[in-house]
Amino acid sequence: MKAFVVDKYNKKGILRLAEMPEPVLQDSDVLVEIHAAGVNLLDSKIRTGEFKLILPYRRPLILGHDVAGTVIRVGSKVRKFKPGDDVYARPRDGRIGTFAEFIAMDEADVALKPKNLSMEEAASIPLVGLTAWQVLIERANLKKGQKVFIQAGSGGVGTFAIQLAKHLGATVATTAGAASADLVRGLGADVVVDYRKDDFEKVLSGYDVVLNSQDGKTLEKSLDVLKPGGKLISISGPTDPEFAREKGLNLVLRLILRLLSRAIRAKAKRRGVRFSFLFMGAQGDQLSKITSLIESGAIRPVVDRVFPFEATNEALAYVEGGRAKGKVVIKVR
């Protein structure tokens, strides 16, 4: 099958279009013919080697973390899916590879695709949808009437997280450029701060939760937005000791990761707020709940651009440019 692969970790390198063996199906796997693949900054971070200590992959590695397609075969222990089902997924770490014609995935990572979405729209959802779910519902336990600040509302995570937070009944503030103000208001944002003009930490206060997706300076300023007892949850680092433990990293790495977040953990403690890092995980059951929210109309996809399969490198470069409004998708077939 055709696939886009990483041969060597390389900051400037591009993916090579290669002929790769078709995936081998394990007992609890579904084999999916890929129609569309979503592009994420995580793909780029893996290509450059930034994640190689935490997520070691053998190369050549087929890249790609989001998929929508049709089940064509199932393993002997598969119970939830059958050939012909249209599905979507964020396959688990260690088994990624959606920039390809086929992928085999554990059925626990997969959900039925929302019926009201095209394959391209569906492929835009899993990684960012699960991230928002795991931050706002699992980690923050966000409740009706609470206030949440979601950074970068016009990005992939932001466009989904705003809608999920509104569905939960929260008041939502976000940062966006002036050109994206209408987009994020349309998704439900109550307060929009133009990050190029205004300092969000001077405008927002008394928040219960912050979803941080930007740099270290933004993370630190986010402390000013929270009320005592509030939660600062970062998806863009620094990693914390719990994450290192969960990933089962060796002692040296655990120590390094602990040190990276020492300063922000100490500052958070002094303010009486809780800092934590979250790295999203594959989760078919949560994705099924997301399917229901999309089918009920509570959440809609925001797709900026769809690239043809041959232009996978261009799609990745566009995402790396950092200006995408919502998601970028590759149409595979």
Ligand SMILES: NC(=O)c1ccc[n+]([C@@H]2O[C@H](COP(=O)([O-])OP(=O)(O)OC[C@H]3O[C@@H](n4cnc5c(N)ncnc54)[C@H](OP(=O)(O)O)[C@@H]3O)[C@@H](O)[C@H]2O)c1
């Ligand atoms: N830990 C995890 O599990 C996890 C999961 C998903 C993502 N992430 C990370 O989270 C970050 C965001 O991911 P993403 O996919 O949402 O990114 P994205 O879609 O590539 O973000 C692009 C958007 O961010 C906006 N933006 C850029 N700088 C901004 C700023 N300073 N303030 C507010 N908005 C700004 C841009 O708007 P303008 O064009 O107006 O600038 C653009 O719309 C990345 O670092 C990603 O790796 C982590």
